[in-house]
Amino acid sequence: MKPRGMIGYHPEQIIPHDHxxxxxxxxxxxxxxxxxxxxxxxxxGLAFWTPWLFWIATMLGGAELSRMLHPWIxxxxxxxxxxxxxxxxxQMNFEPVDKEWWNSLGxxxxxxxxxxxxxxxxxxxxxxxxxxxxxxxxxxxxxxxxLWFTESIPWNLxxxxxxxxxxxxxxxxxxxxxxxxxVYMGVFAERGAFGSVIRGDxxxxxxxxxxxxxxxxxxxxxxxxx
Amino acid sequence: MSQATLRIQKISAHSGTVPGEDTQRQYQxxxxxxxxxxxxxKACEVACxxxxxxxxxxxxxxxxxxxxPETRWNYWNLILFNEHEREDGTLQWLMRKHQCMxxxxxxxxxxxxxxxxxVQYTNGIVDFQQANCIGCGYCITGCPFNIPKFNNVxxxxxxxxxxxxxxxxxxxxxxxxxxxTGCLHFGSKDDMTELAGIRAKQLRDHYGYDKAGxxxxxxxxxxxxxxxxxxxxxxxxxxxxxxxxxIPLAVKFWKHPLKWLxxxxxxxxxxxxxxxxxxxxxxxxxxxDLAPKGGA
Ligand code: HEM
Ligand code: SF4
Numbered sequence: 034m035k036p037r038g039m040i041g042y043h044p045e046q047i048i049p050h051d052h053x054x055x056x057x058x059x060x061x062x063x064x065x066x067x068x069x070x071x072x073x074x075x076x077x078g079l080a081f082w083t084p085w086l087f088w089i090a091t092m093l094g095g096a097e098l099s100r101m102l103h104p105w106i107x108x109x110x111x112x113x114x115x116x117x118x119x120x121x122x123x124q125m126n127f128e129p130v131d132k133e134w135w136n137s138l139g140x141x142x143x144x145x146x147x148x149x150x151x152x153x154x155x156x157x158x159x160x161x162x163x164x165x166x167x168x169x170x171x172x173x174x175x176x177x178x179x180l181w182f183t184e185s186i187p188w189n190l191x192x193x194x195x196x197x198x199x200x201x202x203x204x205x206x207x208x209x210x211x212x213x214x215x216v217y218m219g220v221f222a223e224r225g226a227f228g229s230v231i232r233g234d235x236x237x238x239x240x241x242x243x244x245x246x247x248x249x250x251x252x253x254x255x256x257x258x259x
Numbered sequence: 260m261s262q263a264t265l266r267i268q269k270i271s272a273h274s275g276t277v278p279g280e281d282t283q284r285q286y287q288x289x290x291x292x293x294x295x296x297x298x299x300x301k302a303c304e305v306a307c308x309x310x311x312x313x314x315x316x317x318x319x320x321x322x323x324x325x326x327x328p329e330t331r332w333n334y335w336n337l338i339l340f341n342e343h344e345r346e347d348g349t350l351q352w353l354m355r356k357h358q359c360m361x362x363x364x365x366x367x368x369x370x371x372x373x374x375x376x377x378v379q380y381t382n383g384i385v386d387f388q389q390a391n392c393i394g395c396g397y398c399i400t401g402c403p404f405n406i407p408k409f410n411n412v413x414x415x416x417x418x419x420x421x422x423x424x425x426x427x428x429x430x431x432x433x434x435x436x437x438x439x440t441g442c443l444h445f446g447s448k449d450d451m452t453e454l455a456g457i458r459a460k461q462l463r464d465h466y467g468y469d470k471a472g473x474x475x476x477x478x479x480x481x482x483x484x485x486x487x488x489x490x491x492x493x494x495x496x497x498x499x500x501x502x503x504x505x506i507p508l509a510v511k512f513w514k515h516p517l518k519w520l521x522x523x524x525x526x527x528x529x530x531x532x533x534x535x536x537x538x539x540x541x542x543x544x545x546x547x548d549l550a551p552k553g554g555a
Contacts, residue, residue: 081372081395083518084274096373096393097414144539183396184409188329194400195509202513206521210528217532224541242543 046251052234053251063116064230067166070110071212077103078205104181107174114170121163124154130246131157151245158218162211169208176201264427269379271371279381287363287383287448288426290435291455292356293487294497295462295471296442299324299338299354303434303443307336307358310422310433330357332408335419336434339498353489355497356434356443359406359419361385361483366506369514370401376416383448383483384423389415403479403504421483451485458487478505 046054056064077099080090090096133150134141134157140148141158155163179186179197186193219226225239240248266279304326308316313333318326325340341353365385368377376391377398387398387407394414398407407416422432430436431445444451455473462471472491475481486500494500 081397083522084272084372084374087272087274087372087374100393100395101414142535142539144542146542180396183399188405191400191405191507195507198397198400198513199509199517202517202521206517206524210524213525213528213532217536221536222542224543 047237048234051237053237053240053248054233055229055235055240056233058233060120061230061233063113063120067110067113067117070106070113071208073106074103074110075205075209075212077106079209082202082205104177107177111170111174114167117163118167121155122167125160125163127157127160128153131160134158146242151249152243153246153250154244156244162215165211166208169204169211172200172204173208176204265380265382265384265423267378268381269365269368270375271368271377272374274374283381285381288421288483289383289446289448289451290361290421290432290484291444291446291451291487292484293442293444293455293458294353294355295458295466295468295487295489296440297338297354297356298440298442299340299352300439301326301338302437302439303356304334304336304338306433306437307419308334310425311335311420330406330408330418332410332417335359335417341496341498343496351489353497355486355500357498358434358484359385359421360404360479361421363480363482364506366401366403366479366510367398367407368401369506370397370510372397380423382426384421384426385483386420386423387416387418389413389417392416401506401510403501403507448481448483455485455487459491462487462489474500476501476504478503 048054073093076089077093079086080088080093080096080099087096090099093099130150130152134152137149138158140146176197179193180201183194183197219230223239223243225235226243229235229239237248237252240251266283266285268277268279268281270277307313313335316327316331316334319328321328323340323342324338326337327334330337336356336358339355339357341355343351343353345351361384363383365377365379367387368379368385371377372395373391373393375388376393377385377387379385392415394409394416396407396409396416398416399405399409406418408418409416422430422434425432435443435445444454446454452473452475455475459471459473462468468489470490470492472488474486474488474491474494486494486497488494488497490496494502
């Protein structure tokens with residue numbers, strides 16, 4: 034069995050009533066800081082993206098306020114994404130099983146989970162999501178800083194502004210797309226996943242169904258016979 | 260400033276119809292700047308600051324007669340002084356009155372995300388409505404002439420209004436009124452274009468400026484400020500006047516294909532996820548369903 038990153042996953046993590054601790058308090062707290070700030074950034078960002086959604090900014094206290102807060106909340110988002118990196122990056126490396134998993138995506142989409150190769154603590158889709166948010170966070174920060182202080186960019190460096198609007202909007206669109214899938218999976222498709230980032234635990238059955246590799250690590254080979 | 264007597268034909272980031280679009284027969288107004296008769300006296304700079312009641316703005320000495328390097332939020336009109344060495348080694352002083360060009364297709368208005376922060380009146384004047392501005396600076400990105408300027412205290416944008424308040428009352432802009440040499444003219448776009456053409460021809464035929472011409476760039480749909488230049492083939496000599504300005508490609512791409520692709524993808528994605536749920540539902544219905552067959 035491979036040693037894991039920051040937080041060891043061991044049989045002691047099995048808690049009463051056949052549940053496993055999946056996320057520590059730190060992990061959950063950080064997840065919700067990232068989620069809350071992302072949602073605010075997405076809503077205020079979309080208000081500036083299209084006149085059709087400008088009303089969102091009005092509902093959130095007015096567009097001037099949104100313009101003032103968006104970059105600051107962006108910094109909160111970025112810090113929490115960096116902390117998330119220190120927590121989870123070591124578990125997000127792509128392994129051979131992820132390639133197989135990816136090739137079976139059709140089964141996953143059709144809910145044929147019994148035909149999926151055994152994912153570890155994270156499946157290939159979740160790993161991709163993690164990296165897209167990390168890299169997206171870096172790009173959004175870099176381009177966001179240019180948009181934040183746009184009036185200070187000298188005229189002969191104006192290409193920076195042109196680059197920034199495209200990169201910021203493009204990256205925001207990509208991360209919003211991933212975000213929609215992420216929310217759908219966590220809230221609607223995989224019952225039990227939402228509870229894991231709220232209460233921290235999942236049932237043994239959940240672990241066995243969606244993350245068989247991880248399940249084996251936690252309960253040990255013998256226990257699986259149970 | 261909202262001008263009750265001026266109707267609006269374009270509104271930034273507006274999702275409905277526009278009240279003044281095609282409703283009136285109105286002259287396109289135009290300011291003609293004849294750079295060949297400008298003496299760099301800066302009367303227009305002073306008149307602009309005076310009429311618009313703007314606070315004192317310190318000058319910045321840069322080894323030229325130019326008041327400051329660039330226009331400011333409270334200094335909308337600047338004479339650019341350029342020393343140009345001709346091929347025969349003699350010196351030519353090129354002075355250009357720099358201010359908002361009032362493009363027919365304004366990049367600032369195109370880029371602006373705030374409903375009604377930038378409007379274009381039916382007479383062609385492009386005006387910022389500071390009450391609606393959110394201070395994002397997108398207009399800076401959209402402008403090919405480096406005109407909108409940010410006030411860090413009010414967090415809003417400012418620029419030349421072509422004295423929309425005076426024009427709506429039938430007066431000419433303050434700068435025009437103050438010019439002592441008559442190098443500034445104001446009238447309908449048609450009249451000004453004609454006058455500019457006559458002057459350029461005069462320069463070519465009688466003053467030996469064979470390259471004299473009129474600057475009214477088509478890339479932005481023509482402008483509400485046009486120049487007569489001694490050398491219309493090299494507008495860059497006049498303090499970096501772009502020879503073929505247009506709304507930056509990145510801004511066009513951002514506001515059109517990218518926006519539509521993005522919107523279709525987002526709406527399509529939401530519909531797709533909903534349909535997926537209708538067709539396949541959750542992966543396992545209740546927690547109990549999750550229990551492995553015959554176990555745990
Ligand atoms: C990481 C730090 C970030 C910074 C410093 C930042 C900064 C900015 C700034 C200054 C603007 C210009 C207008 C405004 O203030 O609203 C902007 C626009 C925008 N931001 Fe961010 N942002 C960040 C992160 C994000 C994130 C995570 C999203 C996620 C969806 C996002 C989505 C948007 C969108 C959609 C726009 C409008 C783009 C457009 O109109 O084309 N931003 N951002
Ligand atoms: S800063 Fe410019 S682009 Fe932004 S809202 Fe104000 S006028 Fe519009």
